[in-house]
Amino acid sequence: MNRIKKLLIEGLWKNHPVFRQLIGMCPTLAVTTSAINGLSMGLSVIFVLTCASFIVSSLRKIIPPQVRIAVFTIIIATFVTLVDLFLKAYFPEISKSLGPYVPLIIVNCIILGRMEAFASRNPVIYSVLDGLFMGTGFTWGLVILASIREILGGGTIFGINLYQNGKILVMILPAGAFFALGFLVALMNLLEKRKW
């Protein structure tokens, strides 16, 4: 039980994939133009990360170490293909706005990183939970970043209108993604330095 609690804190806060480890940057910056996009990307990553953790952890004693990276990548690619086809079939609009960033989950360093660092050397149950918590951590990071950008740049949140005048258009543009994340990381550093 203690171990599960530790995993939860690691994934959601202490070892946060976006703000602390700074990995998985390309979807983080690219799809966070609106909160709904951020949330869909986050949910897709949770699914892929949890399933891939389960398979990799179950097969960890069979996979030859020399070719493990290739095996992990193929396992990840399989689940990403599933997500991609699912989104295309049931949520064509979201699939369109996420574009190539859904298949790009394959090379998302968070997933490969968790396979290499955790799932390939831990029992199934912990690996699945680790995947779930890391994915959830990633998702809240994405939703926060996307909400900030959507509110400041578009004047909306989850598509609901908040205000009309005084939008900061640059926040929706690529440059805004860098600014928003840069300031969020600084804020995280500030919170870290403060002793509660």
Added chain:
Amino acid sequence: MVKELFYIFLSAVLVNNFVLTYFLGICPFLGVSNKIESALGMGFATTFVMTFASTISWLIYYLFLEKFGLSAFLGYSVFILVIASLVQLVEMFIRKYSPGLYHALGIYLPLITTNCAILGLCLFMIIRNYGFIESIVFGFSSGIGFSLVLLIMAGIREHLDTCEVPQVFRGASITLITAGILALAFMGFGGIIK
């Protein structure tokens, strides 16, 4: 024909730069951009792999997968395999024929496999329906664009080292904000191509 190819080149290098517009290859962009020499080596190796990855992926996708109706569900797996084996091949080739270059590139060579810019390149090539020659030019110019931004960033960061940055902004934070300003500057190229 030449005009279109030139447009693809300009677009990939300046207007729709992979790093600053599509956020592809951010990890090496943040990781390797602290010294000009390593940025140069990384840029060179990536351009090399990108050019060949787009060429080979195009051939396999259109001559094999598309023909047998496998592209919908095997496409991604095949791309990632092509990239991984290509990086391995390039590594072996360079080690054999140019040991000096091999040592200069060092660890950056195998790391290219997980560079999302390469997979992104293959995906964009398919989405935009590029022909064979266009794909080669697209791959090459994307590599040049990546190297260009990496070099500029390395130059800026070498100066940043001597600046007094507020404590909480040090490290990744200031690098991201710098990248944001760089992205703003590159937006100025937007008007070149309609």
